[in-house]
Amino acid sequence: MSKAKWTWLASLLLAASVLAYVSWVPPHARLVQAYPVNATHFTAYVNNTTVYITQAGLSFRGSPAEAQAVMQYLYSQCRYVAVDVLNATRLSKSGQLWTADVYCTADGSMWLWLRWLPLRFTAYSGYVEFVNATNATAVTPVGTFTNRIPAGWYLDPATKAVFRMPGANLTLLSYVDSLSAQIKALKAELDKTKTNASQAASLIARLEAQIAALEAQRRALEEALRQREFEAAALQANLRAAQAENDRLRSQLAQLKAENDQLKAKLASMNQTLASLNNQLTSLKSQLAAQLTSGEEGPNPLMYALPVALAGVAAAFVIYRKKKAEE
Numbered sequence: 001m002s003k004a005k006w007t008w009l010a011s012l013l014l015a016a017s018v019l020a021y022v023s024w025v026p027p028h029a030r031l032v033q034a035y036p037v038n039a040t041h042f043t044a045y046v047n048n049t050t051v052y053i054t055q056a057g058l059s060f061r062g063s064p065a066e067a068q069a070v071m072q073y074l075y076s077q078c079r080y081v082a083v084d085v086l087n088a089t090r091l092s093k094s095g096q097l098w099t100a101d102v103y104c105t106a107d108g109s110m111w112l113w114l115r116w117l118p119l120r121f122t123a124y125s126g127y128v129e130f131v132n133a134t135n136a137t138a139v140t141p142v143g144t145f146t147n148r149i150p151a152g153w154y155l156d157p158a159t160k161a162v163f164r165m166p167g168a169n170l171t172l173l174s175y176v177d178s179l180s181a182q183i184k185a186l187k188a189e190l191d192k193t194k195t196n197a198s199q200a201a202s203l204i205a206r207l208e209a210q211i212a213a214l215e216a217q218r219r220a221l222e223e224a225l226r227q228r229e230f231e232a233a234a235l236q237a238n239l240r241a242a243q244a245e246n247d248r249l250r251s252q253l254a255q256l257k258a259e260n261d262q263l264k265a266k267l268a269s270m271n272q273t274l275a276s277l278n279n280q281l282t283s284l285k286s287q288l289a290a291q292l293t294s295g296e297e298g299p300n301p302l303m304y305a306l307p308v309a310l311a312g313v314a315a316a317f318v319i320y321r322k323k324k325a326e327e
Helices: 003-018 064-077 114-119 170-194 203-292 302-326
Strands: 019-023 028-033 034-036 041-046 049-055 082-091 095-105 128-140 143-150 152-156 161-165
Touching: 049 082, 049 114, 049 302, 064 095, 095 114, 114 143, 161 203, 170 203
Parallel strands: 019 128, 049 095
Antiparallel strands: 019 152, 028 082, 034 041, 041 049, 082 095, 128 143, 152 161
């Protein structure tokens, strides 16, 4: 290959070394038919339920004029809406509030994460994290960023891989992009060589073999990237399920504690009743002994009724203790 051809190939690879990523939606997000109702909330109708959706960690403190400008922007950007629900609260029998990560797109070419809105409108308040990404460029609805890009989900157009920053291996993505650029350059060189009858058949075969090897390597790396994102999405779903189960167990524990307190109160009342009956029995025994000493005849009916009542309370107390032990 001539020096001029190598120079052309090197310039092509250098141009491909500056990565361009497009802001995207996470694979596990849920598409909903939602519409903005104000600067921070959307509304949707899901499973016969009215749902209000708000972006977590975002608030708006602008003037009415700023609110109007924001609403026009949201209408233009949010033709399609996807949500990653972080928390759901029931407001009424027919209404819910979802706190979520909300993503909007006008035409599907890129997605806007609403947490990035403070980068475009100063009336919004919220924390936006930036990540160091050398030689990388991120194209988003709120601007284009190079070397330091907003944390979030992105699409690599070269490999069609969806990844999250921070978390993705940019070195691996860069290498895959480099392989794609090499394949493209080699294919162009191969096509050019095939049109030139003076080129040797051995060069064509060598280039075709090199392209096939690089294609196989690229496909393997792309599959590894996609598999990693699918695993990350599954882990996040498991985490949300574990958090929901933890909330359910906390609610159950609180209920059991309340029932335990009620049982303790009943036990204290029964102990008090038993002590009172014991005192009455002791008093009756003393009266009976005094009657016998003074020679009075005839039994006192209370001396028979009170032991029966005392025995009933004692039996109930024993049954309660047995049930408590079984719990």
